[in-house]
Amino acid sequence: MSRSRAGDDGLERVIAFVEDAVPFEPGYYNEAYLGRRIAARMQRRDAADHDEYLGVLRDDDDEREALLDALTVNVTGFFRDPDMWADLRPVLRELSTERRRVNAWSAPCSDGREPYSLAMLAADDDEVTERRVDILATDISEPAIAAARAGVYETTRTTDIGAELGPLSEYEPYVEEDGTRFRVRDRIKQRVTFETHDLIRDGPKSDVDLLFCRNLLIYIDGAYKEPLFETLTASLGEGGYLVVGKTETVPPGCRGAFEPVAKRSRIYRYVGAD
Ligand SMILES: C[S@@+](CC[C@H](N)C(=O)[O-])C[C@H]1O[C@@H](n2cnc3c(N)ncnc32)[C@H](O)[C@@H]1O
Incomplete structure (x- = not known):
């Protein structure tokens, strides 16, 4: 190119x-x-x-x-931007009450901590029907997807995994802690399917109810933002929700299709093309 x-x-x-x-x-x-x-x-x-x-x-x-x-910026974390996750709870409750299945897509998912956070939130919240939530998680990077599938995270000098899991009422049911190592339990892993996918080159998914596209748009050249958004828009089902990163916005050409639900957290509802 x-x-x-x-x-x-x-x-x-x-x-x-x-x-x-x-x-x-x-x-x-x-x-x-x-x-x-x-x-x-x-x-x-x-x-x-x-x-x-x-x-x-x-x-x-x-x-x-x-x-x-x-x-390749793979920086991520469990419950990155905790305020967004707090604002997401009512959205997830509503989706799991109103829909037989909730199809979520985390794109890009990096090493898996974002989709696992969603699976843990669904398990942790009494008002969410966990078994209804299916999560697809994709990234362009094969090493990132391999790390995500392994689901093992290490507390280091710069990353405190226990602290990242703070928004949960308890994390022991979802991760097995062994010293500094945290292994995601099968109960959570089984909610998430991982695959490689390029958001610019590969096509859309379909009937997505909850779509995370966080912390990629900031790096993308302006010319690719609208095509990327077209892929996201084509993937969303009617009334589906989109979450972008805290410092990201919906490009001007697509704004009519999205209604803000929680502005500070960048959660939007897809209301269809203009
Ligand atoms: C900063 S991480 C964001 C991870 C997570 N969404 C979050 O907010 O914590 C950015 C990810 O985008 C992935 N990426 C870069 N270009 C991509 C593309 N064209 N399609 C899909 N993923 C891409 C990188 O491999 C990296 O894992």
């Missing part, structure tokens, strides 16, 4: 190299984001400018690997 943007020629050359030599599609992402990630790697490698860094990339397989890692 070629990009013709005004800007730094050196950065354009690095991006062109990434396009050819690294299994990553830079064309999807906005240049400010790509520039920041590449600058961070340049600093790590003491490269004075983009052309010097290009030389490092050409000679060093490990650096290509490290750059791929830096470009």
Whole structure:
């Protein structure tokens, strides 16, 4: 995918190299984001400018690997943005009361903590019929999907898994804790199906009642936002709900189709095309 943007020629050359030599599609992402990630790697490698860094990339397989890692933002967490999860409870209660099945889709799901949070919320809330909730969880990254299927998370210096699970009344029924390691129990795993899926290239799903598309739009180049939203819109069933990330918005061209339910939490109801 070629990009013709005004800007730094050196950065354009690095991006062109990434396009050819690294299994990553830079064309999807906005240049400010790509520039920041590449600058961070340049600093790590003491490269004075983009052309010097290009030389490092050409000679060093490990650096290509490290750059791929830096470009793929997998940051996630259980109950990320707890206020959103609090606002979601009544929505989930209503869906599980009114519908025989609640089809949820977490896209992108990263290492699985977002769809597992939903499965745990359904199990934890007495007013939600847990067995009615089916969750599909997808991501473009195969390693992310493999980690999600494994469902094992480690508390580290920077990630406190027990604290992330704080919004639940108790977490022992849903995860098995072994020192710093937390293993998601089968009761929760069985609610979630994982698969790889590219939200820009692959087609929509159908009859989704609750769709999470959080913390991907911020990285996506403007030109891809509306096509991505068309995929989301085509996937939603009538009266379905959409949740985007805390700092994300519905693009202007699609706003008529969505009614805010909880504005601060970015939960919207799909009311159909204009
Ligand atoms: C920051 S994570 C968001 C995870 C989760 N939704 C959350 O908010 O915590 C972004 C994810 O988007 C995935 N991704 C990037 N481009 C994608 C695409 N075109 N289609 C599907 N997933 C994509 C990445 O692999 C990464 O796991």
